[in-house]
Amino acid sequence: MTQRIPSIQPNAAAGKTAALFDSIKAKIGLVPNIYKVLAQSPTGLDGVLQFSGALAGGNLDAATRERIALAVANVNGCDYCNAAHTAVAKSLKLSDEEIEANRQGYSSDARATVAVAFARKVAMTRADVSEADIQALRQAGYSDAQIVEIVLNVAFNVVTNYVNEAFQIDIDFPRVAPATRVA
Numbered sequence: 542m543t544q545r546i547p548s549i550q551p552n553a554a555a556g557k558t559a560a561l562f563d564s565i566k567a568k569i570g571l572v573p574n575i576y577k578v579l580a581q582s583p584t585g586l587d588g589v590l591q592f593s594g595a596l597a598g599g600n601l602d603a604a605t606r607e608r609i610a611l612a613v614a615n616v617n618g619c620d621y622c623n624a625a626h627t628a629v630a631k632s633l634k635l636s637d638e639e640i641e642a643n644r645q646g647y648s649s650d651a652r653a654t655v656a657v658a659f660a661r662k663v664a665m666t667r668a669d670v671s672e673a674d675i676q677a678l679r680q681a682g683y684s685d686a687q688i689v690e691i692v693l694n695v696a697f698n699v700v701t702n703y704v705n706e707a708f709q710i711d712i713d714f715p716r717v718a719p720a721t722r723v724a
Contacts, residue, residue: 543709544578544708544709544710545707545708545709546578546581546708547578547581548574548577548578548580548711549577549578549580549581550577551566551572551577554580556583557583557587558583558586561576561580561583561586561587561590562576562580564590565590573625573713573714574621574710574712574713575621575625575701575704575705575710576589576590578708578710589700589701592697592700593697596690596693596694596697599686599690599693600684600686600687600690601656601687601690601691601694603633604630604633604635604653605656605691606694607626607629607630607633607635607643608630608635608639608643608648608653608656608660609656609657609660609694609695609698610622610626610629610694610698611623611626611630611640611643611644612643612644612645612646612657612660612661612664613660613661613664613694613695613698613699613702614626614644614698614702614720615644615645615646615661615720615721615722615723616661616664616722616723617664617698617699617702617703617706617720617722618706618719618720618721618722618723619701619702619705619706619720620705620712620716620719620720621705621706621710621712621714622698622701622702622705622720623644623717623718623719623720624712624714624715624717625714627640627714627715627717628714628715630643636649643657644720644721646658646660646661646662651681652681652682655677655678655680655681655683656678656681656683656687656691659674659677659678659691660691660692660694660695661723662674663691663692663695664695664698664699665723668692668695675688678691
């Protein structure tokens, strides 16, 4: 499928967009296609980057955030995010088996399973979770701050999944098995 919104190329970016691209490139070495499309709205790009940065500075470790991203990408059938977050998860030394488990809403780690399953349920039910779901997270050792951040990470990933799916953004990460949209 053809990408539906054109990308802004870093060498053609000016002003705020150029500055944002420079910060992305300094941090990760390249400007991924999702950011090139989001750059059509510099305000939107800035907002996504600020949200991502805030969550990265929160109470959840990077592996947990990637596990959540993989589960949500699979719920929403987002091949771009599935590929991108698989690459990041591998850079964090998560195994292929763990990545596949995360995509399905669990983990080889019992504590992480509680968070990933909860995140998947939030995504699947549009946050129709129970008190028992919250208590399961607490019993697994998650603080209220971490529980809030699990929901915020789901919301953030829904945003990026929707952008990628709506605009059919060209995948610029190593391709992986397609995400399976969960009904």
